[in-house]
Amino acid sequence: MLTIISRIFHYGFANFWRNGWPSAATVAIMVLALSMFAGLIFFNAITDQAIDSVQDKIDISVYFKTNTSEDQILNVKRSLESLSEVKRVEYVSTDEALARFKERHREDELITQAVDELTVNPFEASLDIKAVHPNQYASIAEYLAAPNLSQYFDKVTYFENQVVIDRLVGMINNVNRGGFILTVILALVAGLVVFNTIGLAIYSSREEIGIMRAVGASNALVRGPFMVEGVIAGVLAAILSVILAAPAAYFTSGYFEVLIPGFDLFEYFYTHLLSIFLYQLLFGVGIGMLSSFMAVRRYLRN
């Protein structure tokens, strides 16, 4: 058994090397397919980042009536924090709100003067609430609508921004769904292209398969070397596609940073290098082995 396995590997390596151009062509096609796969990984990272930055901008602010005590506000804060849908709650006191306003309009003398002349702080204390997921704002708003809480509120921004929030949530869901479908379709196309390339290479070896079988080679010994060749092509293609992806990520990084501030594609590539390479390896080796297995099968009858 060990002898047969070592021979399968030996034949696989020898055939891959001696086939020369056909092997190189298979690797080249696989590199293209895997590059597309890498592109999909990047695409998903970019859309995730874009969605995150949009999600980050959605929140609900609750403004308290001026007669509400800080204790009551903090009670509401605590009760909100106990909800599983809530990611974080930020308390902005009346003083803090005033300070933020002043800071924001520091350059505008007229407003600064007007504010300075005020004897009473006109700003209301507020809670800024962030949900774990954007589609949870509706249920948080519902919770806030309970009379025991709403009695303290002057206004809740969700009801003012409901249409915009709902639209954003819809868009985010669509991008997620669309990205997933696109990934599946493109991965399928890449898989089929590789499958056909390997199928053609094995088609040209069908006589050789016949000879092996005539000489008394078992199915495993005929099929094994082709599968080893598929694995070698997959490993080489994975390495090459990652090497090619590095400059692609480096040179396009700037464009994406303009679209999504704070997102560096090359840094993403660099920090996720190992997992990207493993995905490529898994996809390359998997499709290489499976294609060879299926393509040889049709020549192993009789």
Next chain:
Amino acid sequence: MIAFQNVYKIYNSHSTALEDVNLRINPGEFVSLVGRSGAGKSTLVKLLIGEERPSRGRIFFGQYEVNKLGDNELPGLRRHIGIVFQDFRLLPNKTAYENVAFALEVAGRPQREIAELVPQVLDMVGLSDKMGNFPHELSGGEKQRVAIARAMVHRPEVIIADEPTGNLDPFHSWEIINLLQKINQLGTTLILATHEKDIVNSLDKRVVTLDRGRVMRDEENGKYILI
């Protein structure tokens, strides 16, 4: 011992390749299967190595009933047979040495034995200086000698040569026939399917004549006679 019992091979109602073939070949015999193209020689060979299955009848090879063997059992049968084809059928990516070694490797023979046997057999067919050459670097006669070396290296009980001289000039044809005779003298059963009259007549061995799928004549020390 090889036996065909009432063997039929019918492809469709218009094409019958073999019809009621009864044949028995004893160990150590040299049998020429002769007939025109399409007489059924190659079909008989394909049935014997399990490449095709008979429509009716039984085929025996030693302990095997070939017509009943499953796909997984065929490699075992084929390791008892050496086959030489008209078009040589060498593996293009393997050297002469590797092509011959392949017949031993598929049977799981150890490397040491292979390294000892292959040069001996290549020497026997006169190719000890071409061991490292690939098939495209060899002449037709040389390719056929590699094929014969591959067919005999695992010491099969039977060697089947299907039109082995069909692609060769007369000089190389005789070289191959002499080689096959030598192998037969060493005790291997030899089945030679051919339509070359001169070769068959000069062999002076058993001749089985096929015509339109039927055995027309089966003679010891026979001649090639076409009806």
